[in-house]
Amino acid sequence: MTTIEDVAKAAGVSASTVSYVLSGKRSISAPTRKRVEQAIADLSYRPHAGARALASSRTNVIGLMVPLRAGVDVSVVMQFVTGVVTHARQADHDVLLLTQDDAGGLERVAAGSMVDAIIVMDVEADDPRIPILRGLRQPTVLIGLPRDPAGLSCVDLDFEAAGRLGAAHLAGAGHREIALLGPPPEVMARHTSYADRVIRGFRHTRAERSLAAEVEACETTPDGARRAVDAVLGRAPGTTGFLVHNERALPHVLGRLAERGLRVPEDVSVVALCPTAVAMAQSVPLTSIDIPGEVIGGVAVDMVLSRLESKQPAESRLLAPVLTARD
Amino acid sequence: MTTIEDVAKAAGVSASTVSYVLSGKRSISAPTRKRVEQAIADLSYRPHAGARALASSRTNVIGLMVPLRAGVDVSVVMQFVTGVVTHARQADHDVLLLTQDDAGGLERVAAGSMVDAIIVMDVEADDPRIPILRGLRQPTVLIGLPRDPAGLSCVDLDFEAAGRLGAAHLAGAGHREIALLGPPPEVMARHTSYADRVIRGFRHTRAERSLAAEVEACETTPDGARRAVDAVLGRAPGTTGFLVHNERALPHVLGRLAERGLRVPEDVSVVALCPTAVAMAQSVPLTSIDIPGEVIGGVAVDMVLSRLESKQPAESRLLAPVLTARD
DNA sequence: GCCATTCGTCGAAGCGCTTCGACTTTGATA
DNA sequence: TATCAAAGTCGAAGCGCTTCGACGAATGGC
Secondary structure, X not given: OOOHHHHHHHHOXXXXXXXXXXXXXXXXXXXXXXXXXXXXXXXOOOOOHHHHHHHHOOOOEEEEEXXXXXXXXXXXXXXXXXXXXXXXXXXXXXXEEEEOOOOHHHHHHHHOOOOOEEEEOOOEOOOOHHHHHHOOOOOEEEEOOOOOOOOOEXXXXXXXXXXXXXXXXXXXXXOOEEEEEOOOHHHHHOOEHHHHHHHHHHHHHHHHOOOEEEEEOOOOOHHHHHHHHHHHHHHOOOOOEEEEOOOOOHHXXXXXXXXXXXXXXXXXXXXXXXXXXXXXXXXXXXEEEOOOHHHHHHHHHHHHHHHHHHOOOOOEEEEOOOEEOOO | OOOHXXXXXXXOOOHHHHHHHHHOXXXXXXXXXXXXXXXXXXXXXXXXXXXXXXXXXOOOEEEEEEOOOXXXXXXHHXXXXXXXXXXXXXXXXXXXXXXXXXXXXXXXXXXXOOOOEEEXXXXXXOOOHHHHHHHOOOOEEEEOOOOOOOOOEEEEEOHHHHHHHHHHHHHHOOOOEEEEEOOOHHHHHOOEHHHHHHHHHHHHHHHHOOOEEEEEOOOOOHHHHHHHHHHHHHHOOOOOEEEEOOOOOHHHHHHHHHHOOOOOOOOOEEEEEOOHHHHHOOOOOOEEEOOOHHHHHHHHHHHHHHHHHHOOOOOEEEEOOOEEOOO
């Protein structure tokens, strides 16, 4: 292993000088810097991450807690992850992967100084991890919005606005009876923050515009989608507008509607709340409200790093939803 | 931050004794051990990962390079990741996430001693990362099979056998004209290891049983699936058996077949090569050859860690494919 | 009853890096 | 020309942990 000492020797300077060349924290004359950089290149030197972390109390690693669990749409998750990783790399950080069911992982990596900061996805309204996060010395950003975000930074799509937007779009297109097909029952039961918020927004617009509007959970299987569609049309046969917040059930919902002789967009309108790519890949390109996973992931990184730099107070950011008409 | 010294003081022993309690590398009397453990609990002490890495040259972190790129089935990827992470945690290791397009990442985390070992997914036949991997001092496991695996450990489903198995199953069901619908063109063009191997196996059985058999890449969009199905049936109208190795195109392939008036399983047979859950979630539960992502990910961890422990030589493991009949 | 082991513990060295004075040199200012 | 500040570099002190060698005490064999 080549060490900073080897580099120093090769460049004819002291180790601290090499360190300052690397960090730029003190000015170094041009010729010296050149020699050091040359030596670094020649020896293909890489600072030892552990030694660096020990001496500087900075690891340049961000912990990311990802839901690898039932009912979560993997492609949405992947988008978030992609956004986080690419942004983190741009800021010269790496990403340590934690899983949702490894609750102790937060404490472990934080107290063990493995990470400088933590990003948590898929937050529930009263998430049990929140007290833990409050106790850590590392800054934290939640993707999602807990009931009480005090002291914690949060970022997410404004799902409540998305619920309103979806309902309003359907109402604006003349539909008086509409329905929200949501995530699978287990996600709803957890009170996953985004699920609840969409419903709230949807109901808000229902009241405001005095629409008839059903809300139904929806499993991701063909059968589950069938049941959900049938349930809604059983209770409210006149339903002609659907807001579907369930990426994986989407094709099956469309399939069931077709089976029942309902054509999209002639007989019923469907608005999808999902990544644009998913809406485009359906049998009919659907009008959709995008879930911009990569963007949100990137923002989360920016927020958490800026909090690291400058001890800024926690803040919440909700991204405005954007609806793109397609059918 | 509480340090090992604090613990030592609280327990009335020296720091080294605490270290030995933690690592078990020397025998410690029961009473002393109890006192130390009590002190650790009281102070909720966590060893500093960086310090530990520096002193022991072990990070207890595994690097995992994941494809976050076009054409890869996210749910399959997620399964691998889940397998790797859960297995790693069981062995008291964490996982650092690297992305495919961050080729320098391998060198960076390895030379910087951020990881003890590396697992690489989605390997191509002549993967440009392979020379890099050979140069690292950390053990490596590839998920996938490069053309020349010498010196590198590999693990994967035996996709060649899966190609044979799929073709043989269709032939056994009486189909004389069959087709393989593969991954998207960009994946085929990369010569991603699994894509090539399925084709090889498929062609092998075609020759062996003198079947008529088409091979066609398939995009994951509805349109792409339509084109692929039409292309096959254009060239070989008598085709009655399909092996589909493309999870995301699967629903659209079925859709297109239905559009053309071909019923599954009455008129044509479809065998899917994908995770079981995906095959079950189609409009008709499909006969399938499972891609056991979690298992493979777990095996990869076992292999890489056992190589860490005991400097064993590299080995390759191919898991036998299992076909489950459904329609 | 003596020597050789084994057991349990400690002290100290060192892992590779950052960072804080402090020192020397140079250039500008009065 | 004398004085001071700034620029550039170095040495040394840690950061918190592991691990090696050493040492006293307890154990066993003869």
